[in-house]
Amino acid sequence: MTRWIRRFSVPQQWAHWLYALFFSVLAVTGVVIAFSVPGFAVGEAGAATRVLHRFAAIGLIVSAVYYAVFGHKSAGRDMRFIFTWSRDDLKWLWSAATRFYWIGERGDLPEEGRYNAGQKLNYLAQLVGFAVLAVTGIVMWLGAGSGSADWFKVSVILHDLATFLVIGLFAVHFYLTTMHPLTKEAITGMVTGYVTEEYAREHHPAWLREVEADEARKTA
Amino acid sequence: MRDKVATLIDLTKCVGCRACQVACKEWNGLEGQTTSNRGTYENPPSLSPETWTKIDFIESSGEEGVDWTFLKQQCLHCTDAACAEVCPTKALRTHPLGFVSLEEDRCNGCGYCAEFCPFGIPQMKITSLLAGTAVASKCTFCQDRLTSGMEPICSKSCPAGAISFGLRNDMVLKGEERVAALKESRDDGAKINLYGANLLGGLGMMYVLPDEPGAFGLPSDPSGSYSLAAAWQGLLQPLGGILIGVGAVTAGINWIIARRMANQAVAARAEAGKGADRD
Numbered sequence: 001m002t003r004w005i006r007r008f009s010v011p012q013q014w015a016h017w018l019y020a021l022f023f024s025v026l027a028v029t030g031v032v033i034a035f036s037v038p039g040f041a042v043g044e045a046g047a048a049t050r051v052l053h054r055f056a057a058i059g060l061i062v063s064a065v066y067y068a069v070f071g072h073k074s075a076g077r078d079m080r081f082i083f084t085w086s087r088d089d090l091k092w093l094w095s096a097a098t099r100f101y102w103i104g105e106r107g108d109l110p111e112e113g114r115y116n117a118g119q120k121l122n123y124l125a126q127l128v129g130f131a132v133l134a135v136t137g138i139v140m141w142l143g144a145g146s147g148s149a150d151w152f153k154v155s156v157i158l159h160d161l162a163t164f165l166v167i168g169l170f171a172v173h174f175y176l177t178t179m180h181p182l183t184k185e186a187i188t189g190m191v192t193g194y195v196t197e198e199y200a201r202e203h204h205p206a207w208l209r210e211v212e213a214d215e216a217r218k219t220a
Numbered sequence: 221m222r223d224k225v226a227t228l229i230d231l232t233k234c235v236g237c238r239a240c241q242v243a244c245k246e247w248n249g250l251e252g253q254t255t256s257n258r259g260t261y262e263n264p265p266s267l268s269p270e271t272w273t274k275i276d277f278i279e280s281s282g283e284e285g286v287d288w289t290f291l292k293q294q295c296l297h298c299t300d301a302a303c304a305e306v307c308p309t310k311a312l313r314t315h316p317l318g319f320v321s322l323e324e325d326r327c328n329g330c331g332y333c334a335e336f337c338p339f340g341i342p343q344m345k346i347t348s349l350l351a352g353t354a355v356a357s358k359c360t361f362c363q364d365r366l367t368s369g370m371e372p373i374c375s376k377s378c379p380a381g382a383i384s385f386g387l388r389n390d391m392v393l394k395g396e397e398r399v400a401a402l403k404e405s406r407d408d409g410a411k412i413n414l415y416g417a418n419l420l421g422g423l424g425m426m427y428v429l430p431d432e433p434g435a436f437g438l439p440s441d442p443s444g445s446y447s448l449a450a451a452w453q454g455l456l457q458p459l460g461g462i463l464i465g466v467g468a469v470t471a472g473i474n475w476i477i478a479r480r481m482a483n484q485a486v487a488a489r490a491e492a493g494k495g496a497d498r499d
Contacts, residue, residue, distance in 0.1 A: 041308075102478060104485060153335055182478055
């Protein structure tokens, strides 16, 4: 009988999927605006695209705030975790990128905690991208035609760069969690909130030991 | 390619009559604006979506009261135009005749042009702040007249002969000659200069300025904005595209290899389990 282990809290799941929804809308409408996709970028359709981009932006910010407020326990734990880095994390990144994700053998891969170093990096960079996009987006929204030209120029370019960053991160994240032959089981964790013991042992052994130690403490 | 044309605006000849301002409104079908008295003859106070050219009245105290110098403001039609560089819909483009054309129906209202223009020329008509809808507007060098072989309406309407129009090379020559002559004949001639002969790849509208550019609020080096725009559009965006391409190819190769390894591992397990008891 497979044992299932709680991996993500309910607010974390909600926040993740809301973020994913609004992120997708933003990415699609953003690409339409930036590359002026014919038929959707100017005139009434263009206006609709731009309104959609703005509403989705508000949605994205709200979903982040929702997580910070209603998921503050897991959000706080996340923050502590992703901002703590050790030499092992760097070793993990190198070893995973050059070995594990290709041939599936752990070799000298350091043991992963709740998140592996790649997930930490993704989380951190997505957070930075989110902050940059939110701030520059607001400058562009309210500053068009009236704001300080320097601020506006910097914002437009940073918005562009941050978009490359977050869409790139998203692509890697999507690939590894749904398509990669060795790690695609990860998606189950975010969909159901649970992962199998086998998956936890294989991909997050240090975390599994923590969970088991916690359970032992509780039952004792 | 046809030879470039240009307009030479001689501010030492401008009398501030604003015939060009009115003619521009009339030809381009721009609405009049209600303004209020601000204690100056200058009117309206600034360029707007309905005012594509306007005379600035720059006041200074002279021997007999107020002295005016005039600046005819409008798009300067850069060859290296930051606005056209950043325009995502190509509503703004540099025309081979030497001006920056504007097709309003292609504009998506992003406002990048207004912010990147080193002269602050494009004006956004904001139709909804919520939706971020707007339309850019600016002097088009009377693109309809020009492409039909006519001169722009401002030069046609100028009674003082301050606005000349012709082939760009001729206009540069004319401007240089005029500046040289004025330097000789006028006591205050030292500061007289030709503005725009070489700036930003050459401006389509140049000035004979009676004073330093700064006195008219014109930047002496307006190139920063274009460099920034070109670096963004010409360097960063292609670089991002290349990175995405490399990433996609890497992922594809990774998928093929990792799948093969995973299948081999499964096959090896099955092989090992064969003779043993099934569980």
